[in-house]
Amino acid sequence: RGKGWGEFPGMRSIKCFPVSDALAAISTISVTDQEDEEGRRGIRRAEIDLIPLDDLLPHLRNMITTMPDSVQQAADHMFQARVWARIIDRALPKVGKKQPQIVFVYPSEGASSWQVVEAVVVRLAAAWPLHALPGWGRFFSFTTLALTAEGESRVVAIPAEQVEKAPWGHR
16 A cells, blocks of 8 residues: 555645544544655655544544634535535435445645645534434544545545546546
């Protein structure tokens, strides 16, 4: 894993996942411009915080409020009623299918522009409508930057250029 991260230096991914019935981990992964012993660029650096599940939603909401105002406003703009309708439709459980996954695809134009996508995903993870849907509950995993949706969190964001060159094609 990690092949392809060299295209995203300076970007970060926030990944949130359960560790136990009472704890969640929030991992902040930064893509560096360092290379490994095979010359592949994009070595990642991770910092992990463990947070009680009861404190997770307030923590996520606080993350959003500490983002720059311009990022918060752009994320608000992306959350229009029709977007919520599509999210809810994709999030509803389908008979005989595995757990639904929401995949955001957005063009990557660098670390600062990806902050808006990050804000959208964190805002979605903290929003009550998704938690009220059957099968989603009070906690679900999310990743704000991944190279593929396969084997990823329930909510994941992927740069559009990764989807275009992926063997599994467009979604």
